[in-house]
Amino acid sequence: MTSREQHDRMANAIRFLSMDAVEKANSGHPGLPMGCADIATVLFTRFLKYDPKAPHWADRDRFILSAGHGSMLLYSLLHLTGYEDMTIDQIKHFRQLGSKTAGHPEYGHATGIETTTGPLGQGLANSVGFALGERIMNAAFGNDLVDHYTYVLAGDGCLMEGVSQEAIALAGHLKLNKLIVFWDNNNISIDGPVSLSDNTDQVARFQASGWNASHIDGTDPEAIAYAIEAARHSDKPTMIACKTTIGFGAPTKAGTNKAHGSPLGADEIAGARKFFNWDLPPFEIPADILDAWRTAGKAGAKARTDWEGRLAKADAKLKAEFERRLSGKLPSNFDAVISDYKKKLSVDKPKVATRKSSEMALEVINGAVPETIGGSADLTGSNNTKTSQTKNITSDDYGQRYVHYGIREHGMAAAINGLTLHGGLIAYGGTFLCFSDYARPSMRLASLMGIRSIFVMTHDSIGLGEDGPTHQPVEHMAALRAIPNHNVFRPADAVEAAECWQIALESEKTPSTLALTRQNLPTVRTEFVAENLSSQGAYELAAASGEAAVTIFATGSEVEIALGARDLLEKHGHPTRVVSVPCFELFDKQSDGYRKKTIGNAPVKMAIEAGIRQGWDQFIGSDGIFVGMTGFGASGTIEQLYPHFGITAEAAAKAAEARLHTR
Numbered sequence: 056m057t058s059r060e061q062h063d064r065m066a067n068a069i070r071f072l073s074m075d076a077v078e079k080a081n082s083g084h085p086g087l088p089m090g091c092a093d094i095a096t097v098l099f100t101r102f103l104k105y106d107p108k109a110p111h112w113a114d115r116d117r118f119i120l121s122a123g124h125g126s127m128l129l130y131s132l133l134h135l136t137g138y139e140d141m142t143i144d145q146i147k148h149f150r151q152l153g154s155k156t157a158g159h160p161e162y163g164h165a166t167g168i169e170t171t172t173g174p175l176g177q178g179l180a181n182s183v184g185f186a187l188g189e190r191i192m193n194a195a196f197g198n199d200l201v202d203h204y205t206y207v208l209a210g211d212g213c214l215m216e217g218v219s220q221e222a223i224a225l226a227g228h229l230k231l232n233k234l235i236v237f238w239d240n241n242n243i244s245i246d247g248p249v250s251l252s253d254n255t256d257q258v259a260r261f262q263a264s265g266w267n268a269s270h271i272d273g274t275d276p277e278a279i280a281y282a283i284e285a286a287r288h289s290d291k292p293t294m295i296a297c298k299t300t301i302g303f304g305a306p307t308k309a310g311t312n313k314a315h316g317s318p319l320g321a322d323e324i325a326g327a328r329k330f331f332n333w334d335l336p337p338f339e340i341p342a343d344i345l346d347a348w349r350t351a352g353k354a355g356a357k358a359r360t361d362w363e364g365r366l367a368k369a370d371a372k373l374k375a376e377f378e379r380r381l382s383g384k385l386p387s388n389f390d391a392v393i394s395d396y397k398k399k400l401s402v403d404k405p406k407v408a409t410r411k412s413s414e415m416a417l418e419v420i421n422g423a424v425p426e427t428i429g430g431s432a433d434l435t436g437s438n439n440t441k442t443s444q445t446k447n448i449t450s451d452d453y454g455q456r457y458v459h460y461g462i463r464e465h466g467m468a469a470a471i472n473g474l475t476l477h478g479g480l481i482a483y484g485g486t487f488l489c490f491s492d493y494a495r496p497s498m499r500l501a502s503l504m505g506i507r508s509i510f511v512m513t514h515d516s517i518g519l520g521e522d523g524p525t526h527q528p529v530e531h532m533a534a535l536r537a538i539p540n541h542n543v544f545r546p547a548d549a550v551e552a553a554e555c556w557q558i559a560l561e562s563e564k565t566p567s568t569l570a571l572t573r574q575n576l577p578t579v580r581t582e583f584v585a586e587n588l589s590s591q592g593a594y595e596l597a598a599a600s601g602e603a604a605v606t607i608f609a610t611g612s613e614v615e616i617a618l619g620a621r622d623l624l625e626k627h628g629h630p631t632r633v634v635s636v637p638c639f640e641l642f643d644k645q646s647d648g649y650r651k652k653t654i655g656n657a658p659v660k661m662a663i664e665a666g667i668r669q670g671w672d673q674f675i676g677s678d679g680i681f682v683g684m685t686g687f688g689a690s691g692t693i694e695q696l697y698p699h700f701g702i703t704a705e706a707a708a709k710a711a712e713a714r715l716h717t718r
């Protein structure tokens with residue numbers, strides 16, 4: 056049992072590492088680590104199940120610092136408990152280029168960082184996916200292999216962000232009782248007291264969403280321990296409102312926004328050293344305190360080796376499947392399953408919407424890949440995300456594979472990231488492409504983290520018809536394509552849809568968005584090709600009858616229009632080729648030679664996409680012809696809208712001919 060004095064000195068080690076690192080970096084946030092050091096010390100020395108020697112141990116408890124600006128809290132903990140890559144040198148290089156101690160915690164930079172945080176609210180919203188992932192994996196593999204908690208430290212900012220409500224409501228609904236959130240209730244944000252902009256009763260708010268919630272003194276180790284113990288035995292998720300003081304120990308800046316986002320300065324730090332009776336120079340930890348921290352860091356080793364013993368003794372098939380899923384590798388027959396399915400499609404030649412093609416592909420995928428977890432933000436019937444294998448996950452049955460996320464696009468995308476980061480699962484979820492705007496902050500973080508989250512975005516153009524411009528995406532393809540490391544697919548038919556899904560599942564370090572139509576489309580890939588042509592990003596779908604006078608590039612539903620324009624142009628004696636472009640990002644990765652050959656040098660280059668031009672000049676040049684949208688859509692039938700906006704085979708052929716004649 057740690058004495059109060061020992062606890063205080065251990066907590067102070069966090070405080071001094073944090074304030075000294077921020078001071079040396081001359082930037083950062085010392086206030087949160089100083090205020091929350093007691094919570095972190097109790098959690099990491101008395102409750103958290105972890106082993107710094109095995110940071111990826113599947114059954115570890117997860118700790119998520121949702122208030123990512125307090126990154127030095129996490130870095131201090133990782134250093135003190137003995138994570139090998141978090142050296143004192145890393146702490147000394149806080150926020151410096153190339154160090155693991157980035158401004159905000161970044162997934163993949165150092166072990167022990169479970170998710171990237173900084174955009175407030177994201178960590179809290181991810182945690183719902185982590186906690187749900189734990190329950191799903193527990194249902195599949197049992198208590199012996201999967202039985203852990205998800206702890207979150209969130210600030211006022213996390214709770215003010217709208218995504219927090221989506222996350223809280225979902226967690227309460229799903230009764231994720233192994234999710235435990237500490238709220239750093241310090242009454243301060245950047246502009247000053249929280250009362251400038253908020254007076255929500257947070258405890259009542261969480262309770263209203265089905266959580267346990269109560270106030271404690273966040274500086275009293277016993278109160279913290281008692282609250283955690285109670286939370287661990289609850290049948291609901293728990294929020295512990297911890298009253299703290301930002302910058303605790305700084306003589307004049309404590310309790311004020313001056314302790315938030317900048318170094319404290321030499322005088323304040325000297326004052327804090329006096330206050331805490333800490334006379335060591337920066338970055339030095341008293342040997343007995345470092346020992347105590349390292350001992351705490353070793354405490355989880357036994358739980359880990361016990362767990363390894365249970366895994367070794369588990370049924371061989373169960374063990375192999377558990378290990379395969381955690382490795383992120385797909386079942387070995389996956390490629391063959393997709394190849395057989397593609398063969399069948401080229402024979403059947405279905406004329407269906409790509410949202411339906413996506414469902415058909417998912418029916419095959421979900422049959423072959425048991426770790427997929429589907430879902431939709433209340434548009435299941437429209438997004439076609441549910442298949443025969445995916446029944447509803449409920450608070451009574453986590454052993455299923457479909458999440459009704461509710462009308463919570465942002466919360467869904469963040470939870471998908473959490474499910475993905477948890478490990479052992481491949482999560483996808485759907486909404487309308489137009490509402491990717493509501494999910495975009497989490498989609499961007501999936502790209503930054505380099506994880507396999509999959510977003511299914513249907514109703515991908517004016518082709519959705521009568522819902523009108525509020526629902527018709529126009530700039531969304533361009534906006535999503537602008538995110539680095541994000542594969543944005545717009546398949547043209549059922550074969551491309553299957554190929555795009557295959558790539559999405561195989562891309563372990565890149566999230567994917569599939570943009571899918573509401574309207575039916577013919578099969579354009581009528582001949583079976585074993586190779587995944589979509590993986591090249593763009594490929595020649597129809598060759599010209601002679602030396603090409605025109606090349607038409609198109610995606611998704613507009614490939615049919617491009618093929619129609621090609622027919623007209625060929626009839627008029629203009630050899631025309633069509634290039635399908637299911638994914639810009641993958642095309643960018645091809646060799647110069649392949650890209651040059653695919654773009655070709657036809658005198659007239661044209662792109663057709665029912666969206667804005669942005670991004671297309673790389674194919675058609677600034678003097679190329681773009682057939683698409685120049686502004687918002689309109690409410691009407693699909694039959695009216697395409698001609699209204701001039702996106703037809705006739706209009707495209709006419710524009711190409713006009714250009715040929717001016718040459």
Ligand SMILES: Cc1ncc(C[n+]2csc(CCOP(=O)(O)OP(=O)(O)O)c2C)c(N)n1
Nearest residue numbers: 087124173174175210211212243244245315
């Ligand atoms: C989405 C988002 N908006 C704004 C910011 C900038 N920001 C960083 S911390 C912060 C204030 C957070 O206040 P609080 O959570 O109370 O943290 P404390 O000051 O108590 O450490 C703001 C506005 C951000 N990181 N993320």
